[in-house]
Amino acid sequence: MATVRLTRATSPKRRKLSARNEGWQVQTTWLSVERLTFRYESRTVLDDVSVDVAEGEALAILGPNGAGKTTLMGNVLGLLGPAHGKIRIAGASPQDAVKAGRVAAMLQENHLPAFARVGEILSLIRAVYPKSLAIPDVIQMAGIEGLLNSTAEKLSGGQRRRVQFAMAAVANADLLVLDEPTEGLDVEARIRLWEAVRTRFKGRTVVFTTHDLSEAERFSDRVLLLVGGKVRGLDTPDALKKNLARPRVRFRVAASHRKLMGDSLGLPLSDLGDGRVEVLTDDTDQVLFALAGHAGLVSQIETVNGSLTDVFEQLMKREEDR
Amino acid sequence: MNMIFAFSKFSLGRLMHNARYLIFVLGLPVGFYELYAHMYGTATPFAHTSWGVYFMMSMVAFGAVGTTLNVTGTQTALDRAGGWVRHLKVTPVPVWAYLAGQVVTAMVASLAVVMIIILVGLLSGGVSWRLPLAEAALAIWLGSLAYAALGLALAHWLDATLINYGIILVYLGSGMLGGLWTPLKYLPPVFTSIARAIPSYRMADMAWHLVAGRTLPGGDVAVLAAYVAGFGLLGGILYVRRN
Numbered sequence: 001m002a003t004v005r006l007t008r009a010t011s012p013k014r015r016k017l018s019a020r021n022e023g024w025q026v027q028t029t030w031l032s033v034e035r036l037t038f039r040y041e042s043r044t045v046l047d048d049v050s051v052d053v054a055e056g057e058a059l060a061i062l063g064p065n066g067a068g069k070t071t072l073m074g075n076v077l078g079l080l081g082p083a084h085g086k087i088r089i090a091g092a093s094p095q096d097a098v099k100a101g102r103v104a105a106m107l108q109e110n111h112l113p114a115f116a117r118v119g120e121i122l123s124l125i126r127a128v129y130p131k132s133l134a135i136p137d138v139i140q141m142a143g144i145e146g147l148l149n150s151t152a153e154k155l156s157g158g159q160r161r162r163v164q165f166a167m168a169a170v171a172n173a174d175l176l177v178l179d180e181p182t183e184g185l186d187v188e189a190r191i192r193l194w195e196a197v198r199t200r201f202k203g204r205t206v207v208f209t210t211h212d213l214s215e216a217e218r219f220s221d222r223v224l225l226l227v228g229g230k231v232r233g234l235d236t237p238d239a240l241k242k243n244l245a246r247p248r249v250r251f252r253v254a255a256s257h258r259k260l261m262g263d264s265l266g267l268p269l270s271d272l273g274d275g276r277v278e279v280l281t282d283d284t285d286q287v288l289f290a291l292a293g294h295a296g297l298v299s300q301i302e303t304v305n306g307s308l309t310d311v312f313e314q315l316m317k318r319e320e321d322r
Numbered sequence: 323m324n325m326i327f328a329f330s331k332f333s334l335g336r337l338m339h340n341a342r343y344l345i346f347v348l349g350l351p352v353g354f355y356e357l358y359a360h361m362y363g364t365a366t367p368f369a370h371t372s373w374g375v376y377f378m379m380s381m382v383a384f385g386a387v388g389t390t391l392n393v394t395g396t397q398t399a400l401d402r403a404g405g406w407v408r409h410l411k412v413t414p415v416p417v418w419a420y421l422a423g424q425v426v427t428a429m430v431a432s433l434a435v436v437m438i439i440i441l442v443g444l445l446s447g448g449v450s451w452r453l454p455l456a457e458a459a460l461a462i463w464l465g466s467l468a469y470a471a472l473g474l475a476l477a478h479w480l481d482a483t484l485i486n487y488g489i490i491l492v493y494l495g496s497g498m499l500g501g502l503w504t505p506l507k508y509l510p511p512v513f514t515s516i517a518r519a520i521p522s523y524r525m526a527d528m529a530w531h532l533v534a535g536r537t538l539p540g541g542d543v544a545v546l547a548a549y550v551a552g553f554g555l556l557g558g559i560l561y562v563r564r565n
Contacts, residue, residue: 109408
């Protein structure tokens with residue numbers, strides 16, 4: 001049985017749902033990772049990782065290379081066994097959930113069998129999942145029109161990736177685990193893939209890794225930041241940006257006055273081109289106050305919240321300082 | 323059963339798309355047959371039958387060995403290296419269904435090769451359809467299950483860079499040491515002792531007896547059954563160790 005928890009609504013989707021319930025809602029935890037530690041030989045790859053993913057939630061796992069993202073995916077899929085900790089998918093072990101056809105995955109490596117036609121691969125996958133979709137339903141979704149009769153070894157890298165997504169999609173499972181799904185895809189294919197995840201698999205639980213922070217920001221309800229095998233952040237993209245990224249103040253100033261402004265603010269100015277500069281600050285009010293003192297020299301002042309990229313950079317800097 | 327059927331159908335499809343490999347698997351036995359059977363005269367009496375029939379059965383066994391080894395050995399090793407086997411572990415497909423599908427595919431391909439070589443023998447003269455060819459072919463075909471199991475064991479022992487060398491070594495070694503290329507009576511006695519321990523010899527020996535009008539040797543059946551069980555067990559152990 002999946003566990004049920006009460007949680008504060010955070011994402012827009014959840015806020016809408018919870019408005020009737022004074023900010024609280026009942027959620028079904030679909031995936032539960034509890035104090036997971038994984039070691040490879042003597043190296044700790046994942047260290048005390050915990051995360052609950054609700055039914056219908058999309059969780060993005062972000063982190064630099066070697067952070068343990070794929071290892072976490074491997075544990076969630078039952079390919080790897082944790083040294084400590086527990087993983088449950090809808091109350092079952094990962095292996096049992098996979099066996100029951102409740103999980104579909106797109107692994108990082110290209111795993112298509114040689115000499116098999118795309119149509120045959122999809123037919124096979126379709127035959128082994130209990131609630132699979134019809135093949136025509138996934139052709140357009142994955143952008144594999146015209147590839148059904150091609151054998152795997154004749155496909156380009158991007159085409160292979162699209163077929164791999166079609167394999168995960170045709171399974172129509174409750175939990176979709178996507179390890180760097182857009183790696184090697186062109187822009188159009190990326191858009192198509194996320195569009196499918198967002199619309200066709202709406203309401204399904206999705207866990208994905210990516211190096212594209214804008215994808216994480218746009219398509220996840222929450223982001224898990226993993227650095228050196230440890231959880232360094234777990235929240236909605238907005239909350240992470242608010243809490244971890246430094247805001248910026250942007251304004252226009254003549255080149256001849258830049259040094260004066262920099263000295264006055266006590267902060268380095270970054271050139272944005274076209275006469276505009278920005279400063280990173282922990283205290284926007286103080287910067288705005290200082291700029292107000294030079295009202296004749298500056299114009300077009302605006303404050304900008306930090307991006308997920310800023311969050312990431314901030315975390316990496318903190319990690320280096322440790 | 324449905325999973326095995328689905329996988330067998332899938333694997334057979336893959337095999338058909340890579341039919342070029344059949345040229346290599348068929349090329350050696352058919353080429354050897356055409357060369358050596360006619361060189362010494364197909365009608366020449368030999369081992370209670372004719373040289374043509376005797377050598378055709380040797381080459382049928384040789385072809386069945388090559389086919390089963392290639393399908394279960396090479397293809398499974400490449401599937402492992404390419405990540406297909408790993409991917410199957412994140413689907414509801416049990417790995418045993420995949421492996422069983424590989425064996426079924428190997429056996430279907432082996433049957434096709436057995437029939438093609440017999441057809442070549444019948445068409446090129448020196449072999450009569452009145453002989454118990456079906457019984458002999460069936461004996462060889464069932465005996466090739468030992469090599470299907472050995473192929474799986476090799477696939478889990480050797481990685482993709484070594485599997486081809488391993489398969490070729492076992493394939494040619496089974497042909498030469500199993501007395502399939504040269505009748506054992508023309509070789510030093512030590513080769514007879516070696517051959518008796520090799521499944522390829524036992525496969526061909528059953529067929530040689532049947533086409534000569536003699537009964538099926540129970541010893542051959544027992545040895546081959548032991549090889550199937552032994553290689554199957556070895557494959558299972560290697561699979562568990564690999565995973």
